[in-house]
Amino acid sequence: MQIHWLEVTIAAIAIAVVLTRVLSKGAGWLSWRFWRGAMIASSITMTTILFVLSFFTVQEARPGSGRIPPWTVINHEIGLKWDAERQWQVPVVGEETGFFGQVYSPEEAEALVNKGKITFQARNCMECHTLLGNGAYYAPDLTRAWLDPWWETRIKPMVGAESREEAMMKWLMNPPQYPQGTRRMPNLNLTEEEARALVAFLKWMAAIDTNGFPPHYSLTYEQR
Amino acid sequence: MSATTQVRPKLYESQKLALWYFAVAIALFGLQLTFGLIAAYQQLNPNFLFELAPFMTNRTLHVNTLVVWLLVGLVGGVYWFLPQETGREVVGIKAAKIIWWVIVAGVLVLAGIYLFVQYGPGEMSTLWLYMEGREYLEAPRWVDLALVLWVAIFLFNVIATTLASRRVTGLLLVLIFDLVALGALYSAGMHYNINVTMDQFLWWWVVHLWVEATWEVLVGVLMAWSLMYLLGTPRKVVETWLFLEVALVFGTGILGLGHHYFWIGTPEYWLGLGGFFSALEPLPLVAMVVHALYDAGGHRLLAVNKPAVFWLVAQAFGNFIGAGVWGFMQTLPQINMYSHGTQLAAAHGHLAFFGAYLSTVLMLTYVVVQQARPVLSVPLDSRWWKWAAGLMIFGIVGITGAFTISGFTQTLIERAEGGSTWAAFIRAYTHPWYANTLGWRYFFGWIMIIGYLILVYDLLTIGKHAVATVKATAVATAGGGDD
Ligand code: HEM
Ligand code: HEM
Ligand SMILES: [Fe+2]
Numbered sequence: 001m002q003i004h005w006l007e008v009t010i011a012a013i014a015i016a017v018v019l020t021r022v023l024s025k026g027a028g029w030l031s032w033r034f035w036r037g038a039m040i041a042s043s044i045t046m047t048t049i050l051f052v053l054s055f056f057t058v059q060e061a062r063p064g065s066g067r068i069p070p071w072t073v074i075n076h077e078i079g080l081k082w083d084a085e086r087q088w089q090v091p092v093v094g095e096e097t098g099f100f101g102q103v104y105s106p107e108e109a110e111a112l113v114n115k116g117k118i119t120f121q122a123r124n125c126m127e128c129h130t131l132l133g134n135g136a137y138y139a140p141d142l143t144r145a146w147l148d149p150w151w152e153t154r155i156k157p158m159v160g161a162e163s164r165e166e167a168m169m170k171w172l173m174n175p176p177q178y179p180q181g182t183r184r185m186p187n188l189n190l191t192e193e194e195a196r197a198l199v200a201f202l203k204w205m206a207a208i209d210t211n212g213f214p215p216h217y218s219l220t221y222e223q224r
Numbered sequence: 225m226s227a228t229t230q231v232r233p234k235l236y237e238s239q240k241l242a243l244w245y246f247a248v249a250i251a252l253f254g255l256q257l258t259f260g261l262i263a264a265y266q267q268l269n270p271n272f273l274f275e276l277a278p279f280m281t282n283r284t285l286h287v288n289t290l291v292v293w294l295l296v297g298l299v300g301g302v303y304w305f306l307p308q309e310t311g312r313e314v315v316g317i318k319a320a321k322i323i324w325w326v327i328v329a330g331v332l333v334l335a336g337i338y339l340f341v342q343y344g345p346g347e348m349s350t351l352w353l354y355m356e357g358r359e360y361l362e363a364p365r366w367v368d369l370a371l372v373l374w375v376a377i378f379l380f381n382v383i384a385t386t387l388a389s390r391r392v393t394g395l396l397l398v399l400i401f402d403l404v405a406l407g408a409l410y411s412a413g414m415h416y417n418i419n420v421t422m423d424q425f426l427w428w429w430v431v432h433l434w435v436e437a438t439w440e441v442l443v444g445v446l447m448a449w450s451l452m453y454l455l456g457t458p459r460k461v462v463e464t465w466l467f468l469e470v471a472l473v474f475g476t477g478i479l480g481l482g483h484h485y486f487w488i489g490t491p492e493y494w495l496g497l498g499g500f501f502s503a504l505e506p507l508p509l510v511a512m513v514v515h516a517l518y519d520a521g522g523h524r525l526l527a528v529n530k531p532a533v534f535w536l537v538a539q540a541f542g543n544f545i546g547a548g549v550w551g552f553m554q555t556l557p558q559i560n561m562y563s564h565g566t567q568l569a570a571a572h573g574h575l576a577f578f579g580a581y582l583s584t585v586l587m588l589t590y591v592v593v594q595q596a597r598p599v600l601s602v603p604l605d606s607r608w609w610k611w612a613a614g615l616m617i618f619g620i621v622g623i624t625g626a627f628t629i630s631g632f633t634q635t636l637i638e639r640a641e642g643g644s645t646w647a648a649f650i651r652a653y654t655h656p657w658y659a660n661t662l663g664w665r666y667f668f669g670w671i672m673i674i675g676y677l678i679l680v681y682d683l684l685t686i687g688k689h690a691v692a693t694v695k696a697t698a699v700a701t702a703g704g705g706d707d
Contacts, residue, residue, distance in 0.1 A: 003491070003493045004493060004496075005493040005494075005495070005496025005497045005500070006496060008493065008497060009496070009497060009500050009501075012479065016475060031464070032394075032460055032463060032464045032467070035464050035467035035468045035471060036394065036467045038468070038471040039398075039467040039468075039470040039471040039474070041471075042470075042471045042472075042474050043401075043470070043474045043478075045475075046474055046475060046478035046479055047474075049478075050479060053497075056491070057425065057485070057490050057491060057494075058422070058425075060490070060491050061419065061421045061422055061425065061489060062419075063419060067421075067489055067491065068419065068421055068489055110418070113418065115346055116346075117418050117420065117423075118347065118348060118350070118351065118416070121350075121351060121355070121356055121357030121358065121416075122343055122344050122345060122346045122347070122350035122351065122354075122355055122357060123343045123346070123357070124280050124342070124343050124355055124357045124362065125280075125357065126357055126358060126359045127279070127280035127281075127283045127284050127357075127362070128278075128279055128280045128283075131420065132420065132421070132424055132487060132488040132489065133488075133564040133565030134424055134427075134484075134488070134565060135359050135565070136279075136280070136283055136359065137569070137634075138267070138279050138280075138283070139649075140645075140646045140649040140650075141565055141644060141649070144644070145646075148645050148646050149645065150645060150646045150647055180646065180650065181650035181653070181654070182270055182654065183267075183270045183653070184274065186274065186275075186278040186280075188343065191345075191346075194345075194346045197346065205420055208420075208421060208489040209489060210487045210488065210489055211486060211487055211492060211495065212487075212561065213561060213564060214564075214639060214643075214644035215561050215562060215639060215640070215644070216643050216644075217643055217644055217645070218644070218645050220643065221641065
């Protein structure tokens with residue numbers, strides 16, 4: 001369903017105003033009764049609209065719905081391309097290349113991303129990093145971490161890895177050994193299984209359509 | 225104006241309980257500052273405690289103690305005023321006392337887990353036992369359940385006492401509906417969700433709809449009671465203002481939630497909706513300034529309790545500047561696209577929490593301290609509360625200023641110029657405009673701690689002088705009998 005913000009906004013205000021008039025019929029606008037009506041009207045109106053919009057948002061926020069990638073996106077090449085109409089980058093999914101040299105079935109892929117998500121919470125990553133821009137500001141944003149050119153150019157040779165997923169896994173299992181910048185990430189004692197799952201979670205997240213956030217990801221000024 | 229003394233009326237059981245609430249709140253405040261200071265120092269010297277207690281551990285404790293002590297203070301305020309409002313002892317006070325000590329014990333155990341266990345294996349059991357790993361809501365499930373039980377008993381106390389008093393005031397009705405929403409929202413945020421978009425969608429139902437809707441209304445109720453019971457402002461006036469504030473807070477803040485749905489994978493209509501409604505969120509905050517200062521005659525409180533009136537005024541302005549101005553600064557999607565998730569959010573977070581909630585709890589603390597002594601000291605005053613307030617405000621303004629500058633720098637260098645990569649992030653935090661602010665932040669953190677220590681001293685001593693004079697007179701007239 002197509003929802004336009006301006007129409008919802010106008011409807012919300014109109015309903016709240018009309019409902020206030022109904023609830024506080026005959027009361028002057030400076031009176032106790034008028035504002036009691038306004039309070040009830042605005043609470044009910046806004047809460048109802050929030051529930052209705054949430055219902056539609058949940059439909060669009062399902063994996064595979066278009067904005068959120070299916071779990072099997074981890075088997076594919078992913079990237080960002082410029083959307084000339086919206087004037088921001090959108091994720092693109094390319095050919096199937098496998099993940100850690102293997103093609104995951106939908107169930108296996110979901111289980112792996114799930115393990116990664118639980119590990120992300122269990123290790124409290126969000127208290128240093130942001131993901132989708134939310135969290136702490138001690139360490140880099142992870143929304144598009146999978147796409148960071150730094151893995152190819154710097155980490156891969158440093159940890160001696162063949163592929164990007166292997167580079168990420170090796171680095172995550174012992175970050176203090178390969179410090180970047182002046183702030184170091186602690187060793188969170190990840191098992192190989194946990195690290196692999198985390199990489200899958202990060203790769204899946206990198207393919208979410210975030211309305212262009214973070215802007216101009218990884219593009220230098222000349223490339224824009 | 226010379227100080228006079230009066231013998232204070234007897235305290236209700238629920239007011240005695242409230243004293244514990246405030247004592248624990250102020251103690252946790254001290255812990256919050258300590259961990260904030262350590263986190264700030266670790267940005268200056270990343271090797272400090274790197275092995276024992278890394279940044280994430282101190283930051284977790286910093287933000288969790290923050291949420292807990294403020295909530296404890298606000299709930300304590302309700303336990304304090306509820307018997308006055310209903311004219312009777314709180315119903316179910318036994319259960320309230322038991323759950324309180326359960327919560328205190330739980331918080332201590334939790335702090336131990338955060339500090340010494342820190343994290344667990346990537347299994348669901350970790351989310352139940354040690355760490356849920358979502359900022360502000362790190363507490364594991366068993367703590368969530370204990371908190372829900374706490375709020376449920378609290379809600380029972382409020383509703384049962386209201387019904388028993390047979391007089392449902394407008395204030396009590398607003399309070400009850402607000403507490404129902406507050407509790408329900410917390411349980412919405414307790415669930416595990418593999419889909420990070422839905423996870424954050426619901427996470428904001430707790431975080432945003434707490435601080436920008438339900439807490440704001442809870443504060444409105446407590447302010448209304450303070451003005452009524454301390455100043456005798458007519459009920460009709462404070463209730464009308466409260467209704468207006470609730471109409472505007474819920475009218476703007478509920479859909480204002482959309483300002484967190486710009487970039488998390490949710491549809492594009494949230495850009496317009498969130499931008500529009502959150503841009504109007506400062507409106508009720510202006511209304512509150514007008515109400516507290518002009519309409520309700522907050523200034524008359526000067527004759528009763530000087531530190532309380534100071535914090536009341538600080539709350540009105542602090543809420544408006546910290547939440548309203550610093551929030552508005554980054555709330556339109558056109559700027560938020562670049563500033564989202566930078567230190568600018570932390571600048572706003574500090575000033576908003578300080579202005580809106582810390583000031584409220586300190587105001588309530590001074591109200592309670594005045595009444596807690598066996599003999600009332602009127603007006604309540606001391607030399608030290610001014611130093612405590614001045615230093616803490618100086619401290620938070622400095623910390624906010626430092627975060628604002630590093631936030632702008634990060635927005636420009638990492639986001640606008642650098643393309644938000646790992647390398648761009650490092651370039652931003654090593655840029656002098658950012659790096660220099662780390663030292664200021666640490667310095668102002670110490671200022672804040674000094675202010676806090678003076679606050680504790682003041683709370684322990686303010687009004688005691690009055691007790692001493694009355695005792696001396698009593699001794700003189702009664703010829704030697706004690707008390
Ligand atoms: C007392 C009320 C408020 C408190 C305590 C508060 C606190 C906070 C905190 C702590 C955050 C950071 C969340 C995180 O860790 O990711 C935040 C974010 C935000 N707040 Fe508020 N806030 C309040 C009111 C407001 C108001 C009235 C506005 C708008 C006018 C606003 C706009 C924002 C925006 C836009 C963000 C997101 C920043 C980003 O994109 O990173 N806030 N708030
Ligand atoms: C001794 C004084 C304080 C110091 C040194 C301090 C320092 C810090 C530091 C270093 C962070 C982490 C920022 C990051 O992720 O990069 C932080 C976060 C935070 N602090 Fe403080 N703080 C202090 C006092 C306070 C006070 C008094 C409040 C509230 C009244 C507060 C509320 C917060 C909040 C809400 C966050 C999370 C911000 C966000 O995620 O946007 N802090 N603090
Ligand atoms: Fe918000």
